[in-house]
Amino acid sequence: MEFQVENTWHTKDRVMACCSYATLKARLPVLKWLPRYRLAWLHMDLIAGATVGLTTVPMALAYAEVAGLPVQYGLYSAFMGGFVYCIFGTAKDLALGPTGIMSLLCASHVHHDPVYAVLLTFLCGVIQVAMALLKLGFLLDLISNSVIKGFTCAAAVTIGFGQLKNILGLRDIPHQFFLQIYHNLRRMPESRLGDVTLGLLCLGLLVMLMRIKNVGHGSGDPPALGHAHVLLRCLVTARCALVVIGGTAVAYAFQASGQGAFTIMGATSQGLPPLRAPPFSETTSEGAVITFGEITQDLGAGLVVIPLMGLLESIAIAKAFASQNDYQIDTNQEVFAIGLTNVLGSFVSAYPVTGSFGRSAVNSQTGVCTPLGGVVTGLIVLLSLAFLMPLFRYVPKAALAAVIICSVAPLADLRVAQEMWKNGGMDLVSFLVTFLASFWEVQYGIVGGVAISGVIHLFNSSRAKLYEDSRTYLC
Numbered sequence: 001m002e003f004q005v006e007n008t009w010h011t012k013d014r015v016m017a018c019c020s021y022a023t024l025k026a027r028l029p030v031l032k033w034l035p036r037y038r039l040a041w042l043h044m045d046l047i048a049g050a051t052v053g054l055t056t057v058p059m060a061l062a063y064a065e066v067a068g069l070p071v072q073y074g075l076y077s078a079f080m081g082g083f084v085y086c087i088f089g090t091a092k093d094l095a096l097g098p099t100g101i102m103s104l105l106c107a108s109h110v111h112h113d114p115v116y117a118v119l120l121t122f123l124c125g126v127i128q129v130a131m132a133l134l135k136l137g138f139l140l141d142l143i144s145n146s147v148i149k150g151f152t153c154a155a156a157v158t159i160g161f162g163q164l165k166n167i168l169g170l171r172d173i174p175h176q177f178f179l180q181i182y183h184n185l186r187r188m189p190e191s192r193l194g195d196v197t198l199g200l201l202c203l204g205l206l207v208m209l210m211r212i213k214n215v216g217h218g219s220g221d222p223p224a225l226g227h228a229h230v231l232l233r234c235l236v237t238a239r240c241a242l243v244v245i246g247g248t249a250v251a252y253a254f255q256a257s258g259q260g261a262f263t264i265m266g267a268t269s270q271g272l273p274p275l276r277a278p279p280f281s282e283t284t285s286e287g288a289v290i291t292f293g294e295i296t297q298d299l300g301a302g303l304v305v306i307p308l309m310g311l312l313e314s315i316a317i318a319k320a321f322a323s324q325n326d327y328q329i330d331t332n333q334e335v336f337a338i339g340l341t342n343v344l345g346s347f348v349s350a351y352p353v354t355g356s357f358g359r360s361a362v363n364s365q366t367g368v369c370t371p372l373g374g375v376v377t378g379l380i381v382l383l384s385l386a387f388l389m390p391l392f393r394y395v396p397k398a399a400l401a402a403v404i405i406c407s408v409a410p411l412a413d414l415r416v417a418q419e420m421w422k423n424g425g426m427d428l429v430s431f432l433v434t435f436l437a438s439f440w441e442v443q444y445g446i447v448g449g450v451a452i453s454g455v456i457h458l459f460n461s462s463r464a465k466l467y468e469d470s471r472t473y474l475c
Contacts, residue, residue, distance in 0.1 A: 026333070027333075028087060029087075029088065030086060030087045030088075033370050033371075037370065041369035041370060041372075042372075044366075044367045044368060044373075045370055045372045045376065046373075047366055047367070048362075048363050048366040048369075048376075049372070049373035049375065049376020049379075049380070050376055050377075050380065051237055051362055051366045052366075052373065052374075052376075052377045053377040054238045054240075054241040054380070055237070055238065055240055055358070055359055055362055056095070056377055056381060057075065057078070057380065057381060057384050058241050058243070058244040058400070058403055059074075059098070059240055059356075059358075059359070059407065060074035060078040061074050061244070061395060062400040062401075062403045062404045062407075063098040063102075063103040063404070064077075064103070065401075065404070066100060066104055066107060066159055066404060067098070067106045067107050067117065068106075068107045068110065068175070069110070069112065069351060072269045072273075072385070073349060075381055075385050076385075077097060077098045077121075077350035077353050078353075078377075078381045079378035079379075079381040079382050079385075080341055080344055080350060080378070081096025081097050081341045081353055081374065081378070082096070082373075082374030082375050082376075082378030082381075083374070083375055083378050084341040084344055085341060086370075086374050088336060089371050090318075090329045090334060090337075091321060091329045091371075092325075092327070092363075092368055092370050092371055093321040093322075093325065093360050093364040094314065094321065095355065095356050095359035095374060095377065096314070096338065096353050096354065096356070096374070097353050097356055098353055099313065099354055099355075100159050100411075101151075101152065101155045101159075101354075102306070102309070102313070102353065102354050103159075104158060104159055105309060106302075106351050108175075108302070108442050108443070109298075109299050109300070109302035109306070110302075111298070113282070114349065116295060116298065116299065117352075118346050118349050119278050119279060119280065119295055119299075119346070120302060120303075120306065120351065120352060121342050121345055121350050121351055121353075122343060122346035123296070124303070124306055124310065124339075124352045125339045125340065125341070125343030125344075125345070126343060127303070127339070128335055128339025129336060129339035129340060131307075131311075131339070132333070135332055137311075137331045137332050140311055140312055140315065143308070143446075143453075144430060144450075144453040144457075146420060146428070146431040146434070146449070147430055147449035148316070149416045149431055150430065150431040150432065150433070150434030150435040151442070151445055151446055153412050153416070154438035154445060155408070155411070155442070156408040157412050157439075158439065159404060159408045160405045160412070161181060161184075162175070162177075163401035164401075165180070166195070166199070167195065167203075167398055167402070167405075168187075168188065168190075168192070168195065169191055169192030169195030169196065169263050169398065170183075170184065170187055173187075177439045192261075192263065193261075194262045195262055195396070195397070195398040198247060198262055198396055198398045198399060199401055202243045202398065202402035203402045203405065205239075206403065206406040207406065209235060209236050210406065212232065212236070237365075237366070240403045243403060244399055244403065246399075247395065247396045247398070250396075251395070252391075252394040262396040263396065263398065264393065265396075265397065267393055268389050268393050270389045271385065271386060271389065272385050272386055273348045273349045273385070274348075275348060280292045282295065301447075302443070305443045305446055306352055307339075307352075309354075310352055310353070311335055311338060311354070313354045313355055314334065315329075315334050317357050318334055318355060324364070338353075338354065338355075341353060358407060416431070426456050426460070427453075427456075429452055429456065430450075430452040434446065434449030
């Protein structure tokens with residue numbers, strides 16, 4: 001009898017703990033910062049959110065091209081993260097949305113099919129939410145930093161070379177990395193002069209703005225120079241939007257005069273995405289039905305690689321900015337927020353998203369105070385979908401290609417290999433395996449790198465144990 005009473009009290013304590021305000025704040029981080037929100041913060045969040053929004057719209061269009069999907073799907077993927085993360089996220093600087101690496105991973109699994117992409121988003125979200133509920137975030141630690149670096153460098157090179165066809169104005173180029181290089185070189189005489197000229201001009205402008213972004217002014221500068229520096233920062237921050245807007249204006253002028261000098265995006269779906277459940281089957285134009293089982297079988301390793309890499313990329317970024325700006329994040333809560341973003345995103349035709357380092361950096365540099373800045377970014381994307389879609393058909397592919405190349409170029413930092421060599425060289429093996437195998441198939445690179453990294457870890461552990469045992473024996 002006493003045991004039953006004691007057990008009942010323990011059950012009541014657990015229920016009360018689960019329903020406490022402290023637990024609710026842990027599950028809904030918005031309750032931590034919203035009650036103490038200040039009007040001064042709103043000003044900074046509006047500026048940061050609008051700035052990131054101007055960056056997000058052209059980048060979302062560009063990354064949809066990388067994923068092999070119609071450009072509107074980039075925008076469909078770019079707004080849900082801001083609303084969900086505002087409530088459930090714990091890093092004020094993190095910006096969720098489509099990224100180059102996730103777009104590349106999706107391209108190798110969805111086969112240009114939006115149905116596959118949307119269902120993949122839903123399944124990734126379910127897997128990520130399940131990991132959060134089961135507190136399996138520790139699994140991310142099994143993927144070593146050398147594997148992540150190797151994959152990131154390879155992805156940047158692959159994405160950059162994948163846009164060469166748009167700079168040259170070529171079509172029907174294979175997607176396999178080595179075939180891309182071969183066919184681009186072989187068909188270079190077929191290049192379109194307009195696309196090459198516009199692409200190189202956009203690249204030059206982006207590189208120039210990137211190089212002058214560190215131009216500063218001393219504390220004793222006159223006010224005019226201070227204002228000039230602020231204007232310069234605004235131009236540098238919005239450089240992607242400026243290039244896309246400028247390129248679109250030029251392409252529209254040529255199209256209006258009857259000269260198709262540039263390869264443009266073409267017709268796009270207008271308006272906001274329909275709110276509907278993700279598709280669990282697909283009917284082809286011939287009337288054949290592709291079942292849920294067949295789709296998941298086609299997605300294959302993507303159902304493991306994409307959720308894990310999405311979490312790795314996002315949490316690494318969140319930790320970096322949390323350390324830089326002196327605040328704490330809850331890793332398990334981050335996993336839940338990203339998973340829920342993907343689940344809800346699948347209801348608005350999004351493809352899988354994760355944290356973006358570039359847009360998170362813009363968020364941090366413009367002084368965002370809370371995740372409310374993401375809501376402002378999401379609203380800008382929604383307004384673009386509602387009112388600007390007819391104009392997006394004139395966006396030249398060469399301009400988007402220039403934006404993508406300049407965005408991923410900093411990720412291809414091979415100096416990390418030199419640092420690994422200086423630190424002993426063991427991590428360099430898994431880095432090289434991941435880097436080289438990723439050019440064949442992305443998932444092979446990751447799996448191969450993880451396997452080699454695990455073998456190296458086991459070897460080092462066993463060697464350390466043998467050393468300890470020998471010392472013990474000698475003593």
